[in-house]
Amino acid sequence: MFSPIKSTKVYEQVIEQIKNMIDQGMLKKGDKLPSERSLVQQLEVSRASIREALRALEVIGLIDCRQGEGSYIKASFQDNLFEPLSIMFMLEGSNQEEIWELRKIMEVEAAGLASKRITDEQLIELKELTQKFINCDDEDINSEIDKKFHYKIAECSGNVLIFDILKTVSTLVDHFIKDARKLIIVHEGNKEILFSQHNEIYLAMERHSSSDARKAMREHLDFANKYKSERTI
Amino acid sequence: MFSPIKSTKVYEQVIEQIKNMIDQGMLKKGDKLPSERSLVQQLEVSRASIREALRALEVIGLIDCRQGEGSYIKASFQDNLFEPLSIMFMLEGSNQEEIWELRKIMEVEAAGLASKRITDEQLIELKELTQKFINCDDEDINSEIDKKFHYKIAECSGNVLIFDILKTVSTLVDHFIKDARKLIIVHEGNKEILFSQHNEIYLAMERHSSSDARKAMREHLDFANKYKSERTI
Structure with a gap:
């Protein structure tokens, strides 16, 4: 199992x-x-070295240190990576456009992969998310469904890395635009357009057509981006 | 500037x-x-809280703690993110295919963006990297030039996030396959094929043709992937 450590940067070896x-x-x-x-x-x-290592792993988002309970490897990595990425983005001076560009690339490709790999069970889940969308007037709920729809497609890509990066990027996008949806649906008829775009994406998944899925996702994101840009910041 | 802190998870506030x-x-x-x-x-x-915070930022790859000199914000983020990503990938059980898939998506799109944004100066640098390739018989040097060629294109994408993610992914790919090139060039004529593929990518950049750049990069990576798969692991 573990073996004794002798060296300089001790906490690094603990992590190792x-x-x-x-x-x-x-x-x-x-x-x-x-x-x-x-x-x-x-x-x-030393206890100090152990604590340094555990803290570092906690900041990274890999473990969860619970007061009086001990440390656990996280069961899911929801916000994982967010901390280092967000600091790095600040230092690199990366802007909203770069984040958006990355998100578009990843989502379009995720849609393409998902169309090929989506299971019948996942198709049903995605259909439900698509349908819920029109049957609900509460914008806060719709906004949640919207996010779930996009996460579901990333998940159906079958590639954990793509899923994780998209989650991180989406969190960052959310930090810039508190709620992209709200900016879009203030315009009359846009709610219906969003629904029909989601539906197009869903139908492409149902047909397992990679090119249609990528095209539908691209159109959807370009549409959303147009309204995002209306903001002054 | 700084202001005094009072609360529970102290190191988090130091980072904040x-x-x-x-x-x-x-x-x-x-x-x-x-x-x-x-x-x-x-x-x-406490000093312990400060050290925890600094260690965490060091593991993340954002600062560099030099013995007796103090801590510095890193000038470049070469291996940044690598640590958290690599641990996460292990926990997620992500495999070589997923990493390769992500790399392909990112590199193809990076090539597309680079073709539009590459400056005349960068074109000269890329041309030099392309030319060096045929004029050298030392495979270790060629391997380095090969990597630089790909990094240069990622850099020319003009998107720092894409550049950073590609660097991380490439490091991970290198961990799986110590040297992808060597697996490819044991086959007669493949060295020339690799050169001509790099040259195609370069020429697409020169023409600022996004579709040609993406196509050339895709063909290059598919070719490399074919040989990679020959390995048993």
């Missing part, structure tokens, strides 16, 4: 050993890490 | 204040952070 355990399948999502005390004994390093 | 300084442009790439002692005084928190 935790990584190795993950790599070997000894630690999985949702698993509890050994206690700080136990890590101190097994790795023969 | 550093983030704010970055956001406000008070800290930039390459800048030195205040000393640990000075941070302790200004933020009125």
